[in-house]
Amino acid sequence: MGDLARLKAFYERLTPAVTETFVPDSPIDPDRLTNHLAGVTDGEAISYGLAAPDGLIVGHAFVQPLWDGPPVLGIGIEERLIGCGLGAELMRATLADCDALSLPVVTLTVVKTNLRARSLYLGFGFVARGEAAFRRPGDSLYMERRLGGQASNG
């Protein structure tokens, strides 16, 4: 199974508890995944799939675009594996790549009620800079992490 099929299967398996704060267009448009992986090949995106021993992808973190506008980070883990430290593992790998590329800033939006994700992002040096819209205006925070900024841990 190729990367596209495995990534598509991951997004198709996600339960509403995950998609409601992670995937704006669930079920995800497969063209978005195709374009994302093409971006990785072209050096325009970062993508980490977390693979289980059987090869299934159980988590995905990405940053895109890298050079054409502010880089946006997204991350999601299968519901049954939430809270096991895998999100932190994916964040560590993804942000190490961002720092290796000397990206001056990485941005994200997070639904205000998503306290686990907010805590993870704070721990990796993201700072809330304002409000954003995910499902509706003002339901989310816009956060930034600047190169060389201090993380509280990680």
Ligand SMILES: CC(C)(COP(=O)(O)OP(=O)(O)OC[C@H]1O[C@@H](n2cnc3c(N)ncnc32)[C@H](O)[C@@H]1OP(=O)(O)O)[C@@H](O)C(=O)NCCC(=O)NCCS
């Ligand atoms: C948000 C999400 C990716 C986090 O991944 P996770 O594997 O569940 O989280 P982890 O167990 O790695 O980490 C969460 C904990 O790490 C802690 N943490 C913060 N910074 C950390 C760091 N630098 N290193 C390790 N742990 C850290 C947090 O305190 C948090 O603990 P808490 O839940 O007790 O407050 C995951 O829960 C998920 O996919 N949720 C549904 C989809 C979603 O909301 N995606 C984010 C959209 S913005």
